[in-house]
Amino acid sequence: MEFTSIESEYLVALLKCALKSQNVPDIPAGLNWKELVNISKKQQVYSTIAPIINKINIPPEQAQELIFYSQNELVRMIAMKNELKQIEKELNGAGIKYMLLKGGVIKNYYPLQKMRQMSDYDILYDVSKRNELISIMKNRGFNLTSSSENSDDFFKKPYYTFEWHRELFFEEHDFNPDFSDVWDNASKDDKKEFEYHMSSNDLYLHTIAHMYKHYILGGFGIRFFADVYVLLTKLKDELDKAYIDSKLEKMGLVDFEFDVRSICFALFDDKEITNSQVLFLNESLSFGIYGSGGVTGAKLYYDEYRSKHGDVSVSKYYRSKIFPSKAYMKRTYPVLTKKPYLLFAYYIIRLFDKFFHSRKRIKSDIKMLKETVKEENKQ
Structure with missing residues (x-):
């Protein structure tokens, strides 16, 4: 497979080693370490490769930069997790059903949770309790920064960001996949009365649908492929292929999911892909984590x-x-x-x-x- 640059190719190799706990490959001749670090930051995967960087001879300046960013990210993630725990206590006390989404769940399937960077917590909740939720968040010092069609977004200094979703999708740009049965398919937590866990099938489908939404909004980065790969490998015995295929057909995402899945196995399992899929991948690598900013979209x-x-x-x-x-x-x-x-x-x-x-x-x-x-x- 050909990449747009040596740095992109080696970043993928490092990601593969990190996700599969493999030995680090030899450093290619002519590698620009500064550019590689910049790409890892742009793609928001520097925390993913940080655990294996110390195993190779990286220039001190870039090594310190990666350590600095990954340590800061770790501190932020710990603080966010502690804040979530306190919020969860209040949610359960108030009888508000909730369900963690996206990175808040996917990180559990990475070799180390700290390897999956997150800018915020996305949580689906019982919309009938919206007033109680807003009260809880404001009493904890959060400001309601945005109230869009399907979510209420809160922020508290220095970096606490929580997006509370009333529904997973809404009618936007002719894409509104049906997840009306997500609560019925979910399982209740053993210890927290009002916490629900999204089913493995819905987690995978939601990840693909969310990925497609970013695609039509302008593209996405390599981290989305890493997410899909860890789900496919860690949940392979749990995913119901017939159910997923049926849902993908209704969403109109059969071809999209096939290309994404093929690219994932090409990146991390060395499988072959088509020329069009290579172009699709290189376009993703040339953008940041959320794509081009809207041109494709x-x-x-x-x-x-x-x-x-x-x-x-x-x-x-x-x-x-x-x-x-x-x-x-x-x-x-x-x-x-x-x-x-x-x-x-x-x-x-x-x-x-x-x-x-x-x-x-x-x-x-x-x-x-x-x-x-x-x-x-x-x-």
Whole structure:
């Protein structure tokens, strides 16, 4: 398999050794250690490779840098875990059902929990207890920084970040996989009365669906492949293939999951993959952990919109983005359910919010879409 750089190739080799507890491979000639460390930070996998770095002859400056970042990350993770324990006590005391998601669960399948970096805790909870949850978080010194369509996000200095999900997905960019049975499929914790554990099947499906969401929003990095690989290897005797295949079919993710799975085994088990899958992988490695910032996603949105509404212009497509449906607005701004006469005002609020927080991305999207149309006109 060919990579875009020596550093990318060696980073994957280090990840493979870390995940499989193997011997570290020889250092390739011409390796730029500074670039490798930068890629590991960009991809948020420096904590994954840190445990094996001390086994090789790495330049002192980069060694100290990796140790510094990984130790700081470890301190932050311990502090976050301790905060979670205190919050869990209050959740169980208040009778609020909850379920850890994403990295909060996946880290348990890594050789060492500290090897899986996390920027926050994602937790699904019983939305009927939303007021009680908000009260608990605010009483613990958290600020409600964002209340989106499907989550309430809280932050407390210096770095405590918790995202409380009312549901796993919502109607966004024509992708809203059905996880309505996630609570029914979950198992209750043996010791904590109101903690639930997502089933192995749903954990894998949610990881793939979450990965796809980032893909259409602009891509993702190598850590997503590492996550899928550890789940596939650690849960291989628990996953129900027929159930998963059926769900993937309904989500429209059969081909996507196949490519992701193939790449995982190519990266970490030396299996062969197709040229298109190599391109897919190299694109992922060239971005940070959450991808390109929207360029890929913008084209995907436009293509999907045209497949449903015909061959429309970029301007018409963007009018639909600026003035989304009433149903979408009501989901995003619940106040409109009781006060529909405020719809126009909230269109204005939404425009100002996009203008101040997403200007660079909007410009990038428009530029990319114009180039797409220009190329199509040449054909």
